[in-house]
Amino acid sequence: MIEGLFIAIEGVDGAGTTTHTKLLKRGLSARGLPVHTTREPSDGPIGTMIRQMLSGRLIVPTMHGGMKAPGWSTMALLFAADRLDHLEAEIVPNLMDGVTVLTDRYDHSSIAYQSITGGGAQDTIAWVEALNKYARRPDLTIVLDVPPDIARQRRMDRSGKREIFDDDQLQERLTKFYLEIDAYFPNDTIVHIDGSGSLEETERAIMNAVREARGEPAL
Numbered sequence: 658m659i660e661g662l663f664i665a666i667e668g669v670d671g672a673g674t675t676t677h678t679k680l681l682k683r684g685l686s687a688r689g690l691p692v693h694t695t696r697e698p699s700d701g702p703i704g705t706m707i708r709q710m711l712s713g714r715l716i717v718p719t720m721h722g723g724m725k726a727p728g729w730s731t732m733a734l735l736f737a738a739d740r741l742d743h744l745e746a747e748i749v750p751n752l753m754d755g756v757t758v759l760t761d762r763y764d765h766s767s768i769a770y771q772s773i774t775g776g777g778a779q780d781t782i783a784w785v786e787a788l789n790k791y792a793r794r795p796d797l798t799i800v801l802d803v804p805p806d807i808a809r810q811r812r813m814d815r816s817g818k819r820e821i822f823d824d825d826q827l828q829e830r831l832t833k834f835y836l837e838i839d840a841y842f843p844n845d846t847i848v849h850i851d852g853s854g855s856l857e858e859t860e861r862a863i864m865n866a867v868r869e870a871r872g873e874p875a876l
């Protein structure tokens with residue numbers, strides 16, 4: 658049995674990772690390929706807890722009686738634990754069955770979000786990298802690059818409550834970080850795609866990146 662391809666889709670909040678994960682699944686499935694889509698935080702037990710922290714449903718009490726979201730280092734540990742659980746319980750079994758796995762976010766998100774919220778110092782980044790040392794590498798990572806104003810507009814347009822990383826200044830720093838994220842993953846195949854154009858243009862560029870990874874000619 659040939660293992661499935663493992664593909665991660667990454668970018669800031671509002672870059673379109675969720676939409677394009679769905680569109681890519683549709684495109685690959687239409688060609689008869691078995692595809693499984695998933696996301697991080699995952700839908701497993703640790704990922705479910707993380708989602709409650711992101712939305713403010715699960716908070717920690719402070720000394721002065723107020724409540725806050727857990728700190729960046731707690732989050733970094735939980736995201737890494739969720740990732741290894743996600744791999745073991747969901748990603749690897751599918752790949753072994755020959756299924757292509759598309760994940761909406763992976764450890765690039767940890768290096769970006771937890772490093773920046775942790776202050777961005779080199780030793781902080783190195784620690785987050787160490788936590789993710791045993792995370793299997795994707796065969797292909799697609800980073801959707803979108804300017805901060807467009808990503809912000811998309812975040813505002815979508816319904817739902819604000820999450821803890823929904824902060825314009827943080828998202829601007831993340832945009833810059835993602836542009837240079839390849840430096841932290843020297844052995845990965847990372848393709849940057851402009852996510853600011855039409856849905857169709859971006860969808861086509863993503864499909865071509867996947868075709869190239871599969872050794873197929875571009876459309």
Ligand code: TYD
Pocket residue numbers: 669670671674675696697698711736762763764766767768770771820822
């Ligand atoms: P989610 O609601 O899935 O956002 P989106 O649909 O826009 O991708 O929440 C994921 C949030 O978690 C997002 O703000 C990025 C953050 N995150 C991290 O901080 N570290 C990580 O390792 C991962 C996987 C996500």
